[in-house]
Amino acid sequence: MLSRDADSLYWLSRYVERAENTARILDVAYRMASMPISYNGVETNEWESALITAGGVDQFRAVYGDATPENVIEFLAFSEANPSSIQNCFDTARQNARSVRSALTSEMWEAINSAWLDLRRYKARSIKVEDLPRFLNLVKEASLRYDGSALRTMLRNDAYWFSRLGLYIERADNTARVLDVKYHVLLPQDAAVGGGIDYYQWAAILRSVSALVSYQWVYHQNLRPWLVADLLILREEMPRSLAACYAFLSRHLDDISQRYGTSGLAQRQARATHARLTNRSIEDIFQDGLHEFLQDFLAENNRLGQAISTQYLG
Amino acid sequence: MAAQAIFDEMNGHDGRSRDAYRILQDWLKSAPPQLLEHRREEAELFFRRVGITFAVYGNTEAEERLIPFDIIPRILSGQEWARLSRGLEQRVKALNMFLKDIYGPREILRAGIVPPELVYLNPYYRPQMQGLSLNSGIYVQVAGIDIVRVDDEDFYVLEDNLRTPSGVSYMLENREVMMRLFPELVGMQRIRPIENYVDELLGTLKSVAPASSPYDPTVVLLTPGSLNSAYYEHSFLADRMGVELVEGRDLFVRDEMVYMRTTEGPKRVDVIYSRIDDDFLDPLVFRPDSALGVPGLIAAYRAGNVAIANAPGTGVADDKAMYSYVPDIVRFYMGEEPILKNVPTWRCRERESLSYVVDNLRELVVKEVNGSGGYGMLVGPHATAEACEHFKARILANPDNYIAQPTLALSTSPIFTEKGLAPRHVDLRPFVLTGRDGVRLVPGGLTRVALTEGSLVVNSSQGGGTKDTWVLSE
Known part of the structure; x- marks a missing residue:
């Protein structure tokens, strides 16, 4: 297929996924911020950590001053100064969708187009903090509908595989960043002293990747920080875990190389990262340092994105 | 062409229903009024949902407009179509021979049939094409010929569109909508199908591939991009043909071969169905500021390594x-009388015609020689005295740039309005495909309709609408 079309599909999926991730991050900040201070620790500013997780702290500082709820919501949901704001994500997604209309099924196009029309009704500064859940729900539903229609209506060919690659690269990046921003509350010494306060922080991490209920089904026990990390890093049955993302990345890259009859750097990198995720235990990772592990992973994931671009989308 | 009662395609001159419309008319009489209104709403919903829009695509809804669709079909009998299609084939064949001659031996100029300055001073004349022998010998693969009628005898050609005629996607979608919304009406008569247009188009394009291309040549559709007003049509046709929809930046030329950038590396391109103006095709040859085209494309074309349809x-x-001059062109190359008539035309470049035109502006339609889309024209009977004076000055300042025609009593066809059926002026754009293996036509075309009562302007950019066009089998 045309490289430009593959590129558009790849970024279309990345931007839809990014919008959903940002919506989840805002959702968690909203929940945490509405808790009494004694439950979430004195020094945390949940809106600030939302900003750090979603990225773009520097851009934020350049335009706004304090990380007040209103400022952060505007920046992450609406701001034109933030290329990854939810509204910018959907603008970019729709532009990409329009340029590959013929590679999309009509269901996918309608999912993107109607979400874009719905979201345009919300405007910066006019949204109140208490309207936020409804807005965020709309974003999550739009992403689910897009993803579901891709899954159910697309031919299983390179167009499908490139759109999946975008989704999993973005999702892996997000899960790793959610963990990294909160890694300190997962460390064992904090767990020892944390008690009840940290419980809500762990729950928040799970909730931001919609894994709170899954946790119970997988482990059948109370929240333990190392199990939270295990679930989100190593468990392939958890669809947002790093291991699951890499299982899919490596499978779809293999699909492409089989179809094209050649393979390259992207395939080798994905396979290597996937192998490292399946051969480790969570104890090893804590031993070597969770933060270091996550930083390495983010850099690797970024390199894979570049390898895919150079190999196919250039 | 004398002034007379306007010919209605359903009711003729005298209100007696014409044969081709009889079944439709009976059905309309028996259909409850709410049914039509309901179906009209459904049709609009369909067009909006599928996103069949035109005009500027951008970031706001207002920029995406629907072309209004009228649910009452326009019907031609089998005999009418037989005559019309013979005329179209004759005309397009002659025009292709004319182009081959103009860019080759120029016999028609030597014979004194067409004034040379009309060719050489024409802004669309491309010296780069001079002396180039096309492998297929075909210049116009896709033609859209605008047809009007004033009675049940003759078809008049209003305009030949030989560059990048558009509208065929509406022709196809209109039929699709009618089949869905009016299955009972459609089932009552034998309507000749048009859905094979896309296959015929692909066949035509493949037939003109360069001699060096493989057995199954690679065809692409070249679009200016998603901001173009006809982008919907470009993506529709590429999708239905199963060919890549490319922009200039997706193509590159190496060693006078054209390639597209794909996820599997460069892929050779054999035939380009171009929906870009010549001017923008190749910045090395035409407009140097064009970012839409492909540098080196014309060199590859001249080397015979790629076909471009339609030819520059x-x-x-x-x-x-x-x-x-087209009637003379038909006589010159075909040695026969033209089957389709031309609307009588005064060329303002000729002194006698000019004085006639400026003296009779109120009765004439004056057009710019190179205008299109209904812009830059004066409809005398409907214009204010002031507008006429203003236009007169423009004509006198540059007479070569204008032609004038009598205002025709264009035929009408009924449309569905809030107050029931009402006659509106229509034209018809059939699409004529020409490949190495001959001319192909699907029966019908795009019927455009002026939605405002009395208006003669059918262009979609000026608020015109469209209808489905039925050709009944004989």
């Missing part, structure tokens, strides 16, 4: 000054 330079045969 076809515009020399479709401007409004050349139009008036």
Whole structure:
């Protein structure tokens, strides 16, 4: 297929996924911020950590001053100064969708187009903090509908595989960043002293990747920080875990190389990262340092994105 | 062409229903009024949902408009179509021979049939095409010929569109909508199908591939991009043909071969169905500021390594000054009388015509020689005295740039309005495909309709609408 079309599909999926991730991050900040201070620790500013997780702290500082709820919501949901704001994500997604209309099924196009029309009704500064859940729900539903229609209506060919690659690269990046921003509350010494306060922080991490209920089904026990990390890093049955993302990345890259009859750097990198995720235990990772592990992973994931671009989308 | 009662395609001159419309008319009489209104709403919903829009695509909804669709079909009998299609084939064949001659031996100029300056001073004449022998010998693969009628005898050609005629996607979608919304009505008569247009188009394009291309040549559709007003049509046709929809930046030329950038590396391109104006095709040859085109494309074309449909330079045969010579062109190459008539045309470049035109502006339609889309024209009977004076000054300042025609009593066809059926003026754009293996036509075309009562302007950019066009089998 045309490289430009593959590129558009790849970024279309990345931007839809990014919008959903940002919506989840805002959702968690909203929940945490509405808790009494004694439950979430004195020094945390949940809106600030939302900003750090979603990225773009520097851009934020350049335009706004304090990380007040209103400022952060505007920046992450609406701001034109933030290329990854939810509204910018959907603008970019729709532009990409329009340029590959013929590679999309009509269901996918309608999912993107109607979400874009719905979201345009919300405007910066006019949204109140208490309207936020409804807005965020709309974003999550739009992403689910897009993803579901891709899954159910697309031919299983390179167009499908490139759109999946975008989704999993973005999702892996997000899960790793959610963990990294909160890694300190997962460390064992904090767990020892944390008690009840940290419980809500762990729950928040799970909730931001919609894994709170899954946790119970997988482990059948109370929240333990190392199990939270295990679930989100190593468990392939958890669809947002790093291991699951890499299982899919490596499978779809293999699909492409089989179809094209050649393979390259992207395939080798994905396979290597996937192998490292399946051969480790969570104890090893804590031993070597969770933060270091996550930083390495983010850099690797970024390199894979570049390898895919150079190999196919250039 | 004398002034008379306007010919209605359903009711004729005298209100007696014409044969082709009899079944439709009976059905309309028996259909409850709410049914039509309901179906009209459904049709609009369908067009909006599928996103069949035109005009500027951008970031706001207002920029995406629907072309209004009227649910009452326009019907031609089998005999009418037989005559019309013979005329179209004759005309397009002659125009292709004319272009081959103009860019080759120029016999028609030597014979004194067409004034040379009309060719050489024409802004669409491309010296780069001179002396180039096309492998297929075909210049116009896709033609859209605008047809009007004033009675049940004759078809008149209003305009030949030989560059990048558009509208065929509406022709196809209109039929699709009618089949869905009016299955009972459609089932009552034998309507000749048109859905094979896309196959015929692909066949035509493949037939003109360069000699060096493989057995199954690679065809692409070249679009200016998603901001173009006809982008929907471009993506529709590429999708239905199963060919890549490319922009200039997706193509590159190496060693006079054209390639597209794909996820599997460069892939050779054999045939380009171009929906870009010549001017923008290749910045090395035409407009150097064009970012839409492909540098080196014309060199590859001249080397015979790629086919471009339609060929660059076809515009020399479709401007409004050349139009008036087309009957002579048909006689010259075909050795027969033209089957389709031309609307009588005064060329303002000729002194006698000019004085007639400026003296009779109120009765005439005056057009710019190179205008299109209904812009830059004066409809005398509907214009204010002031507008006429203003236009007169423009004509006198540059007479070569204008032609004038009598205002025709264009035929009408009923449309569905809030107050029931009402006659509106229509035209018809059939699409004529020409490949190495001959001319192909699907029965019908795009019927455009002026939605405002009395209006003669059918262009979609000026608020015109469209209808489905039925050709009944004989």
